[in-house]
Amino acid sequence: MMETQEDDEFLVKCFLKKGEESSFRLLYRRHSPYLYLFAVRLLGGNKADAEDILQETWIRAARNLSNFRWRSSLRTWLCGILINCWREFTSRDRRANSSAEEKELAQTNVHQTIELETLIQRLPDACREVFILHDIEGYTHEEISSLLGIHPGTSKSQTFEARKKLRFWWNGQQKRED
Amino acid sequence: MNEENTQGKQEEILERINSLEHELQPAPGLEERIVKGLQREGLIRSGLPTQARLLHPVLAAVAALVFLATGMLLQNFRQISSSNSMSENTYVVFLKKGHEYKEARNEKERRERIEQYRNWARDIKQKGVAISGTKLRDEIHFLGRGPTVKESEIVSGYFLIDAGSLQEAIRLSRTCPHLLYGGAIEVRRVDPV
Numbered sequence: 001m002m003e004t005q006e007d008d009e010f011l012v013k014c015f016l017k018k019g020e021e022s023s024f025r026l027l028y029r030r031h032s033p034y035l036y037l038f039a040v041r042l043l044g045g046n047k048a049d050a051e052d053i054l055q056e057t058w059i060r061a062a063r064n065l066s067n068f069r070w071r072s073s074l075r076t077w078l079c080g081i082l083i084n085c086w087r088e089f090t091s092r093d094r095r096a097n098s099s100a101e102e103k104e105l106a107q108t109n110v111h112q113t114i115e116l117e118t119l120i121q122r123l124p125d126a127c128r129e130v131f132i133l134h135d136i137e138g139y140t141h142e143e144i145s146s147l148l149g150i151h152p153g154t155s156k157s158q159t160f161e162a163r164k165k166l167r168f169w170w171n172g173q174q175k176r177e178d
Numbered sequence: 179m180n181e182e183n184t185q186g187k188q189e190e191i192l193e194r195i196n197s198l199e200h201e202l203q204p205a206p207g208l209e210e211r212i213v214k215g216l217q218r219e220g221l222i223r224s225g226l227p228t229q230a231r232l233l234h235p236v237l238a239a240v241a242a243l244v245f246l247a248t249g250m251l252l253q254n255f256r257q258i259s260s261s262n263s264m265s266e267n268t269y270v271v272f273l274k275k276g277h278e279y280k281e282a283r284n285e286k287e288r289r290e291r292i293e294q295y296r297n298w299a300r301d302i303k304q305k306g307v308a309i310s311g312t313k314l315r316d317e318i319h320f321l322g323r324g325p326t327v328k329e330s331e332i333v334s335g336y337f338l339i340d341a342g343s344l345q346e347a348i349r350l351s352r353t354c355p356h357l358l359y360g361g362a363i364e365v366r367r368v369d370p371v
Contacts, residue, residue: 010353014301019223021213022294022355028209029358033201040202051208058212062221116194135195167187 008074016066028058031075035082041132042086044121053089057082072146076139080147083129090125119169123162130155131162264338268368269347271337271354276362277330294355299337302350308340330362338368 008030014023035057039050060081068077123131129148133139134155139147141155148155216222282288302309314335337354341347344367351363 006349007352019221021222022358024216024222025209025213025358026353028212033203036204037199037202051204054204055208055212059215062216116198136198163188166191167184170191171187
């Protein structure tokens with residue numbers, strides 16, 4: 001089922017007008033599978049943290065829906081909120097420790113067969129963020145620039161860097177398998 | 179050769195990227211946690227139980243049908259159920275149980291759902307779209323030969339909507355609360371021969 005903006009507008013209107021639980025749940029179910037996988041990828045595969053991020057995203061979205069002007073799609077707006085939540089989450093002290101653990105885990109996978117998702121998880125945060133938005137989710141560099149508050153040129157260079165690293169790791173994996 | 183190799187690797191990676199999934203279902207409990215959080219903040223009006231359990235499918239059908247009957251009594255609903263007023267723009271929206279319909283646990287939940295269906299139909303009407311619905315009794319009589327209808331395919335009720343196009347009828351139907359409870363909807367255009 002394709003989500004259309006008109007459907008989202010209708011549901012948001014019902015939610016804002018009457019605080020309708022059903023409208024919120026429909027919005028949640030329409031967009032959460034996409035947002036959740038996005039969060040999982042941003043967080044290097046950590047599903048538990050991704051759930052926390054997703055929860056915070058929806059709570060902030062519900063608080064601020066009345067200010068949303070539909071200059072973008074609802075999903076893009078939600079992605080922007082999720083990215084902000086992720087950035088705050090990763091800047092906290094406890095995240096620094098778990099990042100080190102994940103990178104260590106990623107390193108131990110070097111000698112095993114590595115799927116593409118695992119390689120993506122190994123990318124540095126800034127690269128990974130842009131790579132997911134551009135190469136996986138199909139946002140343009142201009143849209144990414146607006147979402148992340150960076151220059152489109154930065155988005156392009158981060159994408160290039162991410163692809164270069166993936167190519168290098170992928171090439172390395174292929175050689176080990178041969 | 180190096181450039182070709184690089185290009186080849188890039189294409190291989192891009193091919194893999196294109197096959198990546200774009201959706202992943204979060205844990206079921208997360209939705210309830212979020213809804214409860216929003217209820218505490220007063221952003222969601224409590225009116226729907228945060229957990230809906232499956233009861234006997236017949237009870238769910240009754241809940242939907244009671245709503246439809248109530249809908250018929252609302253003022254200013256233009257009746258489009260008679261064949262004389264059906265047009266090429268009339269669409270039938272069949273409400274079916276589907277495979278995952280969640281029944282109302284008790285009378286309070288059934289009343290709350292009725293209110294939701296009522297609000298939904300009222301909103302449709304306020305958009306200038308004629309809508310009506312009708313109740314179907316539980317007893318079913320099959321005539322003629324043919325495959326047995328599965329329980330999930332049994333129609334528990336239906337709406338008639340005067341929409342400008344099939345796309346609009348589908349768009350309106352997509353927001354029906356029936357889907358929220360795991361029900362299935364079938365949209366058919368009337369053929370006024």
